[in-house]
Amino acid sequence: MAGENNPNYSDAKAQTTCERCDAIFEYYPSAKKGRFCGDCVATNEWQEPPTLTGESNPNYTGGPATITCDECGEPFERYPAQVNETANLCGESCRADWLSAAFTGEGHPNWRGGPTGPYGPGWREVRRLALERDGYACVLCGTDAEELGQNPDVHHIIPVRAFLDEPRLTVADAHTLDNVCSLCVDCHRLVEHGGVDSGALRAVI
Incomplete structure (x- = not known):
């Protein structure tokens, strides 16, 4: 028995659009709804998912x-x-x-209020006094703590290591107001690489 005489007959063929190539093709409603036309099925192109870019992508949020x-x-x-x-x-x-x-000074995750160890006693106090004297600003370029987002660095004009190398002196002798000055990160880097001499630093404090 064929057509309407078949007990499983539900209707004639219906038309739909191939999800891959947009071609119109027919399928039986009593069967599983067709998604791909015969040509795409024969060439296995239906197995390649379409590329979803831009607004076609379900994760699209409006672009950059x-x-x-x-x-x-x-x-x-x-x-x-x-x-x-x-x-x-x-x-x-x-x-x-x-x-x-x-991540310098107070911004560093390991910051604990200033160096300890080799800098020894007296360092925190002279650091505080230097920042107050210099108005919490770099003595070379004038950038202040508000602009930096943190206090400036406090630099030893004569390095601490020079005092450690002198048997008659102690590390505490390095911590005097005339031997320290406040510097922003960029100027501190410049000084450390010899871009500004100690005389010029002493002249601005």
């Missing part, structure tokens, strides 16, 4: 947004899911500068 670099202030693009609550930086150069400032 323009935000401002927390280090240099320049605008750049970043996807919303990649926006960081701590800091958003436009490149490796800004990332290195931010890390240098954020």
Whole structure:
């Protein structure tokens, strides 16, 4: 028995669209709903999932947004899911500068209120006095604690190691107000690499 005479007959063929190539094809409603046309099934193309990009992707959130670099202030693009609550930086150069400032001194996760050990007694007090004397600002460029997001570094003009190498002196002799000055991270790096001599530092305190 065929057609309407068949006890399993439910209806004639229905039409639908191939999910792969958009071709129109027919299928029997009594069978499982067709998803792919005969050509796509024959070539196995139905086994290759379509590429979902842009708005077609179920995870699409509107594309990249323009935000401002927390280090240099320049605008750049970043996807919303990649926006960081701590800091958003436009490149490796800004990332290195931010890390240098954020994890120095009080920003360092191991900070415990100032160096101990080799710096010995008297260091914390002279550090506090130096910051107060210098107005919590770098004596070379004037950048203050508010702009830095932390207190400036306090630098020994004559290094502590010079006092350790002199048998008649102790490390405590290095901790005098005329031997320390407040410096921002960048100026401190410049001084440590010989960019500013000790005479110039003494002249500005």
